[in-house]
Amino acid sequence: MKKIIDFIVTEKQSFPRAALLRLKSDMPLPEIRGGQFVNVRVDGCEKAYLRRPISIHNVDYQSNTIDLLIQEKHEGTTKLCALPVGATVNVVLPLGNGFTMPGKDDNVLLVGGGIGIAPLLYFAKKCNYLQNINFLLGGRTQSDLMLLERFRNEGDVFITTNDGSMGEKGFVTEHSLWNTMKINKIYACGPMPMMKAVAKVAREKGIWCEVSLENQMACGIGACLCCVENTKEGNLCVCKEGPVFNIERLLW
Amino acid sequence: MVKTEIKLKGLTLKNPVMTASGTFGYGEEYADFVDLSELGGIIVKGTTLHHREGNPYPRMAETPMGMLNCVGLQNKGVDYFIEAIYPRIRHFDTNVLVNVSGSNIDDYVTAAAKIDALEDIPAIELNVSCPNVKQGGMAFGVTCSGIEQVVTAVREVYHKHLMVKLSPNVTNIAEIALAAEAAGADSVSLINTLLGMAINAETRKPVLSMVTGGLSGACVKPVALRMVWQVSKAVKIPVIGLGGISSATDAIEFLLAGASAIQIGTANFIDPAISAKVAKGIVEYCERQGVEDVNELVGGMIV
Numbered sequence: 001m002k003k004i005i006d007f008i009v010t011e012k013q014s015f016p017r018a019a020l021l022r023l024k025s026d027m028p029l030p031e032i033r034g035g036q037f038v039n040v041r042v043d044g045c046e047k048a049y050l051r052r053p054i055s056i057h058n059v060d061y062q063s064n065t066i067d068l069l070i071q072e073k074h075e076g077t078t079k080l081c082a083l084p085v086g087a088t089v090n091v092v093l094p095l096g097n098g099f100t101m102p103g104k105d106d107n108v109l110l111v112g113g114g115i116g117i118a119p120l121l122y123f124a125k126k127c128n129y130l131q132n133i134n135f136l137l138g139g140r141t142q143s144d145l146m147l148l149e150r151f152r153n154e155g156d157v158f159i160t161t162n163d164g165s166m167g168e169k170g171f172v173t174e175h176s177l178w179n180t181m182k183i184n185k186i187y188a189c190g191p192m193p194m195m196k197a198v199a200k201v202a203r204e205k206g207i208w209c210e211v212s213l214e215n216q217m218a219c220g221i222g223a224c225l226c227c228v229e230n231t232k233e234g235n236l237c238v239c240k241e242g243p244v245f246n247i248e249r250l251l252w
Numbered sequence: 253m254v255k256t257e258i259k260l261k262g263l264t265l266k267n268p269v270m271t272a273s274g275t276f277g278y279g280e281e282y283a284d285f286v287d288l289s290e291l292g293g294i295i296v297k298g299t300t301l302h303h304r305e306g307n308p309y310p311r312m313a314e315t316p317m318g319m320l321n322c323v324g325l326q327n328k329g330v331d332y333f334i335e336a337i338y339p340r341i342r343h344f345d346t347n348v349l350v351n352v353s354g355s356n357i358d359d360y361v362t363a364a365a366k367i368d369a370l371e372d373i374p375a376i377e378l379n380v381s382c383p384n385v386k387q388g389g390m391a392f393g394v395t396c397s398g399i400e401q402v403v404t405a406v407r408e409v410y411h412k413h414l415m416v417k418l419s420p421n422v423t424n425i426a427e428i429a430l431a432a433e434a435a436g437a438d439s440v441s442l443i444n445t446l447l448g449m450a451i452n453a454e455t456r457k458p459v460l461s462m463v464t465g466g467l468s469g470a471c472v473k474p475v476a477l478r479m480v481w482q483v484s485k486a487v488k489i490p491v492i493g494l495g496g497i498s499s500a501t502d503a504i505e506f507l508l509a510g511a512s513a514i515q516i517g518t519a520n521f522i523d524p525a526i527s528a529k530v531a532k533g534i535v536e537y538c539e540r541q542g543v544e545d546v547n548e549l550v551g552g553m554i555v
Contacts (some may be wrong), residue, residue: 002284004525041522046316049469050521092524181383200442218319219521223277225297225323226312235326240281 002221003030009087010065015146017072018115019055019081023089024065032059034123035212038068039220040080041090049094053217053239055119055189057088058150066093069146070114071220077206093146095220096243099123099210102185104130109183110155111172111198113138113190117145119212120189124154134181138194140166147204173197177192183207199247209247213238232247254538255545256511261376261438263378263413265292265347265513268546269503269531272494273298273351273377273417274323276527278341280546284526286445286468290531292360292513293347293545295377296337298368300352301359310335312449313455318450318469318496319518322462323479324351324384334370349415357405365409378403378437381419381444383466383512394433402502403447407436415492418442418483421470426486433551434489441492441515443476444485469518472496477509477540484510484551498526499531507534507549 014020037055042048058067060114063240072078083089102108106142108130110120117137126134138146151157159167160175163229172194178201188198189212200208210212215227215237215238220239229238256267265420270293276282279294288294306326313320327333333350341348350367354360360378367373380393381400392398403416416432418425420443429440445466450459476495484491492509497503498519506514516527523529 002524004285004523014293045457049317050314050319084274128389152266215308216312218321218518219275219281221281221524223275223281224312224521225274225306225320225326226321228306228311228326230309 001030003027003096004092007066007089007091009083009089010084012083012085016080016143018146019070020147021068021070021080021083021089022065022206023068023091029059029061029064029066032056032066032094034126035098035119036047036094036096036118037243038066038093039095040068042076042079043090045075045079046147047074051220052076052080053214053220055121055212056094057118057124059152060121065248069115069118079100081248092220096239097241099187099212099244102127102130106130106185106189107182108185109134109181111136111186111188111190113172113194114140114144116190116194116212117151119168119186120197121147121226124151124185128140132156134177136160136172136175136177138190139166171197173201176183184209188212196252199250199252202247210244211247211250212243213245216245253513254535254543255536255547256346256535258547260512261413263347267292267531268513268534269506269527270347270349270492270513270515271527273379275517278337279344279348280341282520282524286528289345290310290528292531294344295349295515295549296341297327298325298351298353298382298395299330299333299361299363300325300354301330303327307464308461310459310461311419311465313334313465314446315450315467315469316473318467320450320465321445322384322465322548324461324462325382327497328341330366332351334366337414338370342370344390349371349375349377351377351379351411351417353382353385355385357402361400361405362410364406368412370409373412373416375415376410377415377417377441378406379417379444381417381464383419383421383445383447383464384462390419390421394422396427399428399431399526402433403432403435403437415439415539419444420495421447426482428454429483429487433489438482438490439492439512441493441494443472443479445469445543446472446475459475468496470496470498473502477505480506480511481509493494497530498522500530500537503530503534504537504549507546508551508553512550
């Protein structure tokens with residue numbers, strides 16, 4: 001069941017051009033799957049008329065909080081990143097379908113690029129029945145890779161940066177683990193060129209792969225048909241039929 | 253108790269609040285947020301005779317206090333609607349209206365006739381004002397002869413309440429409304445979106461795949477309100493007002509300008525529960541103002 005909830009920002013951590021917000025509410029949280037997203041209203045910003053879809057970085061049912069890791073992209077997200085502790089945030093959640101849960105014997109690789117690392121943490125927590133989880137996280141430079149300790153708590157973390165400031169130099173698809181690691185399921189979230197590159201590798205190696213798209217949305221609930229992705233089944237709403245798609249459904 | 257019922261020809265709304273086509277899906281998308289029985293009606297997504305894939309992505313550009321879209325009437329066609337969707341939504345405890353569009357008169361007529369046969373659809377909204385399709389759509393809605401042709405043809409096969417949705421992209425919307433009335437429309441709804449565009453200065457490319465798109469949202473409200481006022485003075489049939497309505501106060505302004513009922517569109521995206529809140533807010537306004545019947549507000553602007 002989707003809900004509209006007023007949350008309070010209870011904790012905040014700032015990064016260069018990004019922020020981690022912890023949002024708390026008195027209303028019980030609905031059940032949230034890994035890879036689902038929220039739609040956040042931006043108050044007091046005339047250029048951000050519509051809500052901003054943000055992936056869910058973490059959920060804690062005990063404290064009734066969700067964590068959002070937000071990148072400053074334009075006016076709306078910049079405004080959200082500037083919210084102080086104590087501010088009220090109106091959120092519609094949970095939206096979209098989320099990642100398909102792996103089987104208990106699957107060898108999964110979670111690939112994140114830039115701010116696309118955000119939803120992989122909560123998804124990994126949902127996959128805690130797996131023996132091991134591997135993250136492959138990529139950024140342009142070291143400072144793009146935030147909150148690594150959180151990921152290390154959930155599994156093994158492999159890193160690439162374009163400038164070589166951390167981990168292996170290059171793109172995620174150039175990491176040496178692709179030659180050695182046994183993988184049968186890939187979950188990817190990040191910039192479109194990265195996900196296309198990951199999908200290409202997955203196809204070449206015959207590995208099952210899901211990607212999380214972020215086409216520009218208006219409603220977030222499948223009503224306006226603005227965020228469509230042209231797929232093998234025609235135009236599908238990323239907000240409702242996605243954001244997670246198996247690459248076999250996509251045209252790229 | 254404030255009386256909120258609005259009686260239109262062959263169509264009774266329990267209150268003046270409907271949801272605008274293309275912003276409310278088939279109602280189901282909003283069922284978690286809104287008790288649909290609290291609405292006067294819902295107008296479902298634009299339906300055409302044949303399946304339409306719509307326009308390529310990107311279809312949306314945000315603007316200050318509004319948005320442009322060029323969705324282009326993506327829908328699976330009227331037969332799919334009748335077989336797959338109608339059975340799921342026909343028993344909603346509110347009026348379910350279908351917005352009907354086409355690229356030629358025959359398509360409009362065939363689709364309207366099929367929907368005429370659906371017992372639980374009390375009205376259609378004829379869309380002669382979509383700015384995002386290459387053929388038809390707005391082309392019919394911007395000339396008196398065009399609107400006369402299509403409304404006359406549909407009127408022959410459609411026997412229930414026929415609402416005609418008008419384009420604001422005309423020189424004199426009152427003349428267009430009069431043409432629709434003369435051709436047999438039971439009501440007119442206005443405004444559809446205002447034609448606009450957006451350019452990315454960095455890439456020098458248009459933001460929308462179709463270059464132009466329809467502007468909606470709070471920013472269009474003053475234009476819509478003015479047009480509702482002009483049209484309601486010109487025609488005898490009821491006027492349904494829409495365009496940027498985001499609160500009960502906005503809705504009341506439209507009633508005062510001459511609208512008999514209103515539709516909520518883009519505001520549904522920002523607050524998915526807004527439609528029922530507006531319905532409640534209208535009653536609260538009436539109580540505060542000592543208005544016993546919402547109908548008293550219609551055209552009640554004091555000049």
